[in-house]
Amino acid sequence: MNILKTIKKIPGGLMLVPLILGALVHTFTPGAGEYFGGFTNGLISGTVPILAVWFFCMGASINIKASGKVLLKSGTLVVTKIAVAWIVAVIVMQFLPVDGIQTGIFAGFSVLALVAAMDMTNGGLYASIMQQYGSKEDAGAFVLMSLESGPLVTMLILGSTGVAVFEPQAFVGAVLPFLVGFTLGNLDKDLREFFSRATETMIPFFGFALGNTIDLAVIGKTGLSGILLGILVIIITGVPLMLADKFIGKGNGTAGLAASSTAGAAVANPMLIAEMKPEFLTAAQSATAMVATAVIVTSIVVPILTAYYSKYMKQKNGELGSTKGKKLTA
Template identity: 75%
Template sequence: MKIKQAIDKIPGGLMLVPLFLGAICHTLSPGAGKYFGSFTNGLITGTVPILAVWFFCMGASIQLSATGTVLRKSGTLVITKIATAWVVAAIASQFIPEYGVEVGFFAGMSTLALVAAMDMTNGGLYASIMQQYGSKEEAGAFVLMSVESGPLMTMIILGTAGIASFEPQVFVGAVLPFLIGFALGNLDPELREFFSKAVHTLIPFFAFALGNTINLGVILETGLLGILLGVGVIIITGIPLIIADKFIGGGNGTAGVAASSTAGAAVATPVLIAEMLPQFKPVAPAATALVATSVIVTSVLVPIITAMWAKRMGNKPAVRETETAGLAEKA
């Protein structure tokens, strides 16, 4: 059976399939973890420790040294994406209640959901798109996008926008595994290669554990709203990204469109933030469902819109698998 092949055909499948399997388990048998106990319970309820290891390995996979062009391009996209999410958070906090919208069509929407959906780019999706429609430097811009992964940037955005207050030790505790991994990966290339291999391997494990915090009823209730959130992410982050790519990054906007997605890892952010700040626990399940839907929507629409934009700009599709693969190995 070619299960992996089938999963890979689904946008963000490696994250979303285990997530929904976990949600099914939780919906049908919410007490399964406690019933079986031991390692099974650890697998079902181990979102935080599994993500801690993943965050460490993610840090180890990032190489500090890169060409100036790649750093300029990736830095422009990352900073613009984060800055846009910050502005959205600052505005949304003035209109959305602290515990999210509780009634009506927008029930479940919260500032946490908006920030989590907008502040992370799907690096793998971006790289694959730019292999076809961009230069090797543009395709290699995914090297810094990993910095967005995890709760770090979301914490910074929520904190600086005045929406949440994190104690210094909590902030350090969230970023420390990433920094240790980053340091080790840059001190020893062999360690970077060793730990980098675990980044993709751990995704289905934390996705399954994360799914076991979600009731499918919440996903069904937020489905249409999640679709609108995904479209909103493309529009709201896409426009500033296009402008930044053209006037700062030296491109024609194609890379900006390709970066206007929601990362699969963003699905875990609401739960992680809620672990550090209990005030977000009431909105975490709905926020998780909304972000999961946004991942699917942006994974489907962003490649289509990028192809249309590239055609308009006169970009010719070109396969650069060898060049991008080399950059990926160095990243």
């Protein structure tokens, strides 16, 4: 049986398939973890420790010695993505309540949902797209996208905009596993190679644990909102990313468009934030469902848009080249 290959064919499948399985368990047998106890309960309810290990391994996988061109491209995309999410938070906090919109076509929309969906790029999706449509430097630009992983960036945005107040130790606690992994991975390349192997392996485990916090009824209620959120992520983050790629990263905009997705790991952030700030509990469940839908939408739409845009740019450059040739001949 080709179970793994089949799962990988699904956009964000390594995260989303276990997440849906976990949601099924939580929806129909919500007391399963407590009933079985032991390791089974740990697997069902272990979102935070599982994510902590994954975050550590992500830090260890980053090579600080990456070339300057790769770092410039990667840094441009990461900073732009975070800046756009921050601006969105500043604007929407004026209109949306902390617990989000409860009724209507925009039910589930909250500052938490918008920030969580927009501040993280799907690094794996980006790398795979750029290996086909970009240069080696473009493909390698996912190296710093791991910095967006975990709740730290979301916390910084919510904290700096005044949406929430976090204690200093909360910020340290959020980033410390990443920093320790990053340090070890750059002190010893063997450790970097060893820990980086686990980054993909850990994804299904925290996807399943995260799913066990979701009631499928909430996904049903926020499905349309989640689709709309995914489209907004592509438009609102995609345009600035393309401009930044052109004028700062010295590209043609293709890399920026390829980075306008929502990371699978972003699905975990609303509940992690809610664990630290209980006032977000009401918004967290619907935000989790919406972000999960946005992951699917952006994982499908972004590669298609990038393919068409890349083809357009190649045709445009070809036409310009032939036009210049004719002028020179004349």
